[in-house]
Amino acid sequence: MIDLTVIWAFIIAFAVFAYVVMDGFDLGIGILFPTLKVGQGRNRAMNSIAPVWDGNETWLVLGGGGLMAAFPLAYAVILPATYPLIIAMLLGLVFRGVAFEFRWRDPGHRALWDLSFFGGSVIAALAQGMILGALLQGIDVTGRSYDGSWWDWLTPYTLLTGVGVVAGYSLLGACWMIWKLEGDVQEHAYRLAFRAALATLLLMGAVSAYNLLLLPDYRERWLEMPNILFASQVPLLTAIVAGAFFYSLKARRQLMPFLLALALFLLGMAGLGVTIWPYVVPDQITIWDAAAPESSQIFMLVGVALTLPLILAYTAWAYWVFRGKVGHEGYH
Amino acid sequence: MFAEADALLLARIQFAFTVSFHFIFPAFSIGLASYLAVLEGLWLKTNKQVYLDLFRYWLKIFAITFAMGVVSGIVMSYQFGTNWSVFSDLAGPVIGPLMAYEVLTAFFLEAGFLGVMLFGMNRVGKKLHFFATLMVAIGTFVSAFWILSVNSWMQTPQGHIMGENGQFLPGESWLPIIFNPSFPFRLVHTVTAAYLTTALVVGAVGAWHLLRDRANVHARKMFSMAMWMIALVAPVQIFVGDMHGLNSWEHQRPKVLAMEGHYESYPDGAPFILFGLPNEKEERVDYAVELPGLTSLLLEHDINAPLEGLKTIPADERPPVAVVFWSFRIMVGLGVLMLTLGVASLFARWRKGLYEWPLLHRFALVMGPAGFVAVIAGWVTTEVGRQPYVIYGLLRTADAASPLAAPAIAASLLAFVVIYFAVFGAGTWYILRLMNAAPHAGESGVEAGERGPIRTAGITPGPAQNPGGSTPLPAGRGDT
Numbered sequence: 001m002i003d004l005t006v007i008w009a010f011i012i013a014f015a016v017f018a019y020v021v022m023d024g025f026d027l028g029i030g031i032l033f034p035t036l037k038v039g040q041g042r043n044r045a046m047n048s049i050a051p052v053w054d055g056n057e058t059w060l061v062l063g064g065g066g067l068m069a070a071f072p073l074a075y076a077v078i079l080p081a082t083y084p085l086i087i088a089m090l091l092g093l094v095f096r097g098v099a100f101e102f103r104w105r106d107p108g109h110r111a112l113w114d115l116s117f118f119g120g121s122v123i124a125a126l127a128q129g130m131i132l133g134a135l136l137q138g139i140d141v142t143g144r145s146y147d148g149s150w151w152d153w154l155t156p157y158t159l160l161t162g163v164g165v166v167a168g169y170s171l172l173g174a175c176w177m178i179w180k181l182e183g184d185v186q187e188h189a190y191r192l193a194f195r196a197a198l199a200t201l202l203l204m205g206a207v208s209a210y211n212l213l214l215l216p217d218y219r220e221r222w223l224e225m226p227n228i229l230f231a232s233q234v235p236l237l238t239a240i241v242a243g244a245f246f247y248s249l250k251a252r253r254q255l256m257p258f259l260l261a262l263a264l265f266l267l268g269m270a271g272l273g274v275t276i277w278p279y280v281v282p283d284q285i286t287i288w289d290a291a292a293p294e295s296s297q298i299f300m301l302v303g304v305a306l307t308l309p310l311i312l313a314y315t316a317w318a319y320w321v322f323r324g325k326v327g328h329e330g331y332h
Numbered sequence: 333m334f335a336e337a338d339a340l341l342l343a344r345i346q347f348a349f350t351v352s353f354h355f356i357f358p359a360f361s362i363g364l365a366s367y368l369a370v371l372e373g374l375w376l377k378t379n380k381q382v383y384l385d386l387f388r389y390w391l392k393i394f395a396i397t398f399a400m401g402v403v404s405g406i407v408m409s410y411q412f413g414t415n416w417s418v419f420s421d422l423a424g425p426v427i428g429p430l431m432a433y434e435v436l437t438a439f440f441l442e443a444g445f446l447g448v449m450l451f452g453m454n455r456v457g458k459k460l461h462f463f464a465t466l467m468v469a470i471g472t473f474v475s476a477f478w479i480l481s482v483n484s485w486m487q488t489p490q491g492h493i494m495g496e497n498g499q500f501l502p503g504e505s506w507l508p509i510i511f512n513p514s515f516p517f518r519l520v521h522t523v524t525a526a527y528l529t530t531a532l533v534v535g536a537v538g539a540w541h542l543l544r545d546r547a548n549v550h551a552r553k554m555f556s557m558a559m560w561m562i563a564l565v566a567p568v569q570i571f572v573g574d575m576h577g578l579n580s581w582e583h584q585r586p587k588v589l590a591m592e593g594h595y596e597s598y599p600d601g602a603p604f605i606l607f608g609l610p611n612e613k614e615e616r617v618d619y620a621v622e623l624p625g626l627t628s629l630l631l632e633h634d635i636n637a638p639l640e641g642l643k644t645i646p647a648d649e650r651p652p653v654a655v656v657f658w659s660f661r662i663m664v665g666l667g668v669l670m671l672t673l674g675v676a677s678l679f680a681r682w683r684k685g686l687y688e689w690p691l692l693h694r695f696a697l698v699m700g701p702a703g704f705v706a707v708i709a710g711w712v713t714t715e716v717g718r719q720p721y722v723i724y725g726l727l728r729t730a731d732a733a734s735p736l737a738a739p740a741i742a743a744s745l746l747a748f749v750v751i752y753f754a755v756f757g758a759g760t761w762y763i764l765r766l767m768n769a770a771p772h773a774g775e776s777g778v779e780a781g782e783r784g785p786i787r788t789a790g791i792t793p794g795p796a797q798n799p800g801g802s803t804p805l806p807a808g809r810g811d812t
Contacts, residue, residue: 051447058443069432072424079413080734087744097403105762150740292425300429307436
């Protein structure tokens with residue numbers, strides 16, 4: 001039998017993953033922006049994402065809107081519990097988003113909008129990572145609502161996850177620049193990618209280790225038989241991908257580092273799935289507790305089945321239109 | 333208890349602030365996207381340079397407006413959960429799917445084709461580019477469709493059943509939920525308002541440049557197009573608004589009574605209160621200037637029809653009167669001025685004075701922001717008028733808020749106010765600078781300036797602006 005709630009959990013996970021990797025490289029470029037040279041370096045880096053950032057960011061709306069639609073209880077608990085982080089993320093995205101247009105419209109204040117692009121990206125990435133941490137470390141729930149204070153989310157663990165996501169996005173951003181840029185900027189991006197990958201792997205490891213101490217359930221899901229047989233594949237594959245990644249950097253491959261960085265994120269997502277499944281709020285609310293009624297799920301599933309292939313098709317087309325190296329031909 | 337009331341008030345102020353600020357951008361971009369599609373379509377059909385120039389002129393403004401609409405819109409999609417979590421939990425199964433449809437059918441469409449629309453003219457060819465522009469324009473409309481369906485369901489809920497846990501659950505069919513009683517009227521009224529708002533802005537920009545140089549063909553073209561639009565759409569809008577009002581009268585009587593300021597009952601025909609000062613403490617309208625029988629005539633089509641006033645409704649079921657009373661009058665007053673502008677433009681056109689009469693141009697210039705003020709006033713009327721409910725008659729606003737401490741909401745409200753005014757103030761300033769630059773032949777596109785080599789032969793017959801691609805448009809200087 002088909003469980004609609006499970007299907008919806010995977011759809012939301014897909015939307016979140018699509019957001020994380022697609023806006024991840026946009027935000028990563030924002031995070032790395034101050035290390036790029038004023039002028040051509042920054043202009044080209046920004047132009048490499050200007051035509052696609054808006055579409056990338058839309059996955060965040062699908063993740064949020066989809067969560068409200070498919071798991072309204074989870075939406076109603078998680079958002080108040082991480083209130084200041086959500087607000088910080090949204091305002092960070094405001095600063096980041098407007099900079100795309102404003103920096104071209106006001107050369108006199110370009111440095112200011114570059115700062116807005118950088119600061120907004122860092123805040124949004126940090127907040128997203130901390131939201132993830134706040135969710136994983138557990139949320140107090142009474143009845144159908146959040147039952148904690150507005151600073152509960154702030155712990156050493158959430159700081160760790162926050163910095164981890166900043167590092168991860170930097171990795172994606174650097175790899176995107178390797179793929180889309182050339183010359184000095186590309187060479188610079190290779191160096192950035194190396195450092196960002198080291199930081200990302202280190203922080204991924206630290207977060208994973210911390211997870212085992214966080215809740216007894218997490219330990220059980222990772223370390224007891226028979227789970228360990230499946231779960232242990234995730235760190236093993238991560239090690240293999242990491243090795244291939246560093247090799248691809250050394251070999252100065254163009255696209256391969258980006259693809260392998262995506263693979264790292266996919267593995268991170270899988271690890272997250274092992275950790276939290278089948279809860280949406282750890283040890284409090286399962287996906288079935290939070291699920292919308294079947295009629296809502298079916299109605300939306302029809303919409304997703306009809307539109308998602310189209311969305312993926314025209315999104316791919318939009319990327320295809322702006323293919324190739326930036327600065328080589330076309331849309332500088 | 334005291335702190336809870338504070339938190340609720342702050343949450344309401346925050347939502348009102350963020351949604352009003354946000355709505356300004358789509359109110360403009362819905363109309364502007366369609367205007368751009370019309371301009372590009374006319375260019376393809378006639379091959380006249382003036383249409384391409386105007387397309388590029390407004391595309392730069394659209395790019396900024398759209399970016400501000402996107403970033404302020406994402407805030408809205410999370411406000412439901414951050415500040416109104418009880419509402420989200422209870423109403424999520426009904427309104428969540430409609431909003432998910434908005435994302436799937438509208439947001440992705442707009443965002444997916446926006447990049448090509450802004451930067452892709454040289455990469456995809458004219459026809460495919462026009463297709464991208466059309467998709468963006470359609471996306472803005474589809475977005476309005478879904479979000480207004482959600483809003484209308486909250487105003488006139490139907491088609492749902494109540495779950496055991498207090499949740500609103502979808503009934504057998506989604507059609508009654510989507511096409512709830514106030515939806516068709518609200519959709520037409522709001523989209524028409526967006527078109528009018530855009531026409532007023534385009535008209536004002538055209539007028540501004542005609543006041544400087546009456547011979548500017550680009551200014552003439554945009555002014556003429558905008559004046560046609562206003563002359564045709566303003567009367568339609570007044571008619572649609574009246575129908576929307578009658579629909580509210582059928583489903584939300586207290587709102588209409590507040591709009592009209594009628595505390596008292598009138599057994600034989602209610603007057604229309606033209607002006608007056610609503611006095612909520614004493615439950616009366618001071619210094620009222622009344623037209624006898626007109627309210628009864630408007631609402632019941634009979635000057636002697638009886639009317640039961642707000643006093644017949646328990647005080648805790650009434651909306652705040654003064655706000656609704658005034659916002660309604662602002663909206664209607666501006667509507668009448670828009671109609672006047674439309675009629676004046678028709679007269680001027682007939683007497684060959686459309687491009688010649690500075691007084692008309694000044695009037696159009698002053699009316700430039702009128703659409704924004706009117707849409708905000710209209711929203712205040714309908715949203716404050718449905719208080720004290722968030723889902724009309726079923727869920728009170730006071731019972732819908734998140735369990736948050738007042739300081740948390742106060743801090744975020746302060747951040748929103750400061751940042752919105754700073755960031756969107758800067759954006760508005762850039763838009764005004766672009767509008768201040770006279771439209772001219774060989775207008776540059778969005779990708780102007782350091783975005784690099786812009787045009788390839790065949791796409792732009794006009795002379796190259798910004799030679800060397802050094803500075804993007806030092807607005808107003810050096811051109812014409």
